[in-house]
Amino acid sequence: MGPALSLAARVELWDVVLAAVRTELRCSGLREVTTPPMVAAVAIEPWIEPVCAGAGWLHTSPELAMKSLLVGGAGPIFQLTHVARAAERGAWHREQFVLLEWYRPDRDDAVADADGVMADVARLVAVVVQAAAPWALRSIESPHTWSRIAFLDAVEDTTGLQLQGDEDGDALARRMAATPYALPPLRTASTDARRLEAWTAFFSGWSDAALDPWLRGRAGAGAAVHLVDFPAPLAALSKAAVDSRGRTTSGRFESHVFGRELANGYRELRDATEQRARFVAVAELRAAHALPVLPMPEAFLADLAAPGLPPCSGAALGLDRLVALAVGADALAGIALVP
Amino acid sequence: MASVDVSELKKNTKIEIDGHPFNVVDFQFVKPGKGQGLYKCRIKNMITGAVMDRTWRSGEKFEAANVESKQMQYLFASADGFTFMDNESYEQVELGANIVGEDKWFLLDNLSVDVLFYNNRPVGIALPSHVIMEITDSEPGVKGDTANNVTKQATVATGYQVQVPIFIKVGERVKIDTRTGAYIERVNAT
Numbered sequence: 001m002g003p004a005l006s007l008a009a010r011v012e013l014w015d016v017v018l019a020a021v022r023t024e025l026r027c028s029g030l031r032e033v034t035t036p037p038m039v040a041a042v043a044i045e046p047w048i049e050p051v052c053a054g055a056g057w058l059h060t061s062p063e064l065a066m067k068s069l070l071v072g073g074a075g076p077i078f079q080l081t082h083v084a085r086a087a088e089r090g091a092w093h094r095e096q097f098v099l100l101e102w103y104r105p106d107r108d109d110a111v112a113d114a115d116g117v118m119a120d121v122a123r124l125v126a127v128v129v130q131a132a133a134p135w136a137l138r139s140i141e142s143p144h145t146w147s148r149i150a151f152l153d154a155v156e157d158t159t160g161l162q163l164q165g166d167e168d169g170d171a172l173a174r175r176m177a178a179t180p181y182a183l184p185p186l187r188t189a190s191t192d193a194r195r196l197e198a199w200t201a202f203f204s205g206w207s208d209a210a211l212d213p214w215l216r217g218r219a220g221a222g223a224a225v226h227l228v229d230f231p232a233p234l235a236a237l238s239k240a241a242v243d244s245r246g247r248t249t250s251g252r253f254e255s256h257v258f259g260r261e262l263a264n265g266y267r268e269l270r271d272a273t274e275q276r277a278r279f280v281a282v283a284e285l286r287a288a289h290a291l292p293v294l295p296m297p298e299a300f301l302a303d304l305a306a307p308g309l310p311p312c313s314g315a316a317l318g319l320d321r322l323v324a325l326a327v328g329a330d331a332l333a334g335i336a337l338v339p
Numbered sequence: 340m341a342s343v344d345v346s347e348l349k350k351n352t353k354i355e356i357d358g359h360p361f362n363v364v365d366f367q368f369v370k371p372g373k374g375q376g377l378y379k380c381r382i383k384n385m386i387t388g389a390v391m392d393r394t395w396r397s398g399e400k401f402e403a404a405n406v407e408s409k410q411m412q413y414l415f416a417s418a419d420g421f422t423f424m425d426n427e428s429y430e431q432v433e434l435g436a437n438i439v440g441e442d443k444w445f446l447l448d449n450l451s452v453d454v455l456f457y458n459n460r461p462v463g464i465a466l467p468s469h470v471i472m473e474i475t476d477s478e479p480g481v482k483g484d485t486a487n488n489v490t491k492q493a494t495v496a497t498g499y500q501v502q503v504p505i506f507i508k509v510g511e512r513v514k515i516d517t518r519t520g521a522y523i524e525r526v527n528a529t
Binding site: 045046047048087088089090091092093184200201203204205207208212234236254261264289290291 | 346367368369370371372373374375376377379394396397398
């Protein structure tokens with residue numbers, strides 16, 4: 001156990017960090033919104049479990065509500081809110097944590113343009129590291145370089161495997177069979193669900209065994225990484241794409257700082273039909289793994305269909321994690337206001 | 340038997356794998372934001388003492404190990420092992436030397452310990468975190484040798500040998516940490 005922050009110090013730390021984040025985002029043209037934490041439907045995700053509340057759930061992210069605001073013409077917006085994800089408990093996971101989520105309908109360039117939300121992530125990291133400095137338990141420097149690495153290139157660098165991003169579930173399982181990333185037996189039936197199930201399982205195993213150590217090595221050298229161009233089966237709520245090497249990818253990225261995953265962003269998917277098909281595949285995966293049935297977010301899908309989401313990019317950043325990293329704490333508990 | 344979901348695991352949860360009871364000694368939850376959670380556990384076979392690392396994915400389930408712990412009193416050692424008695428029923432059980440292992444050095448007569456039973460078979464003991472034992476043999480301290488952190492070897496009543504500060508004399512009682520086997524402090528006579 002290293003040194004610890006007193007409660008009074010944590011109160012000051014959070015107060016200063018929250019103010020700094022708000023100032024930074026307002027100064028770059030976003031307005032703060034709040035949406036209710038209790039919702040009738042959440043975005044259906046394979047491995048994110050909502051907590052029941054009343055007739056619905058606590059939001060796992062404010063994504064659907066904020067997208068409804070964007071559909072209505074809200075313009076660039078951000079939100080700071082606690083979200084709840086059941087059974088996520090660990091040194092770097094808490095069941096309830098502060099998510100900073102923001103959208104830029106002025107830009108459809110999460111990946112293509114350095115001025116997009118990826119640049120916001122890099123700026124926010126620098127702002128929070130600076131704001132938190134008086135409370136740092138050891139000297140922390142903002143990452144001095146940010147690099148972008150395509151997901152499939154990182155797979156190739158760490159495993160030697162060349163993937164195209166469109167392998168179906170069984171093909172991916174065969175490719176992985178004789179590697180340290182062998183997949184558990186697939187339980188789903190449809191092509192879409194099997195592809196999703198196989199890629200998600202691969203992502204978890206590969207993240208832990210290869211990607212995280214690789215990223216920690218880079219973090220040691222002061223570098224932060226945007227892992228970009230996620231393969232299409234892992235697109236989640238982002239737009240599908242094809243990269244310069246003809247691989248099937250998407251506008252999803254993750255930002256990793258000090259060797260930890262910090263933010264997830266999308267060039268947002270705007271096609272209601274494709275979004276529904278993805279939710280259906282996730283629902284099949286959830287059913288096959290005996291996870292609770294979640295309702296289709298029909299109101300959100302109706303908004304997507306008409307009047308439709310403006311072209312936009314967005315990201316969500318785990319603020320507790322950033323604050324803990326910025327002060328050099330060795331777990332989220334080190335900066336929590338409530339144990 | 341009760342089933343345990345991997346998300347319910349924590350330190351000291353006792354689970355059964357392939358017919359063996361395991362104790363979770365360390366536990367780490369990792370999860371890529373939108374990936375499946377992984378539970379990285381260090382588990383100890385409660386019979387053989389073997390420690391291994393296992394990683395499970397969220398959703399996996401185990402059988403809870405039928406392990407119970409009973410407070411018993413240490414009676415005596417024999418060629419075959421160590422005998423303990425249940426203070427309520429006066430029932431005696433014998434644990435083999437392979438089960439007691441290095442803990443034998445801290446078994447003072449009448450010491451209260453927790454004996455662990457797996458399917459009603461004794462499989463291990465849990466000592467108190469420290470014991471107080473008398474020094475039975477030690478070289479006298481060399482006069483003038485007063486530098487800090489200078490230690491000498493001493494033997495306690497059970498035959499265990501421990502490094503103690505130079506000022507400790509034969510007949511004095513010392514507190515010893517049973518997890519590390521290290522000297523903690525001298526216990527003043529009251």
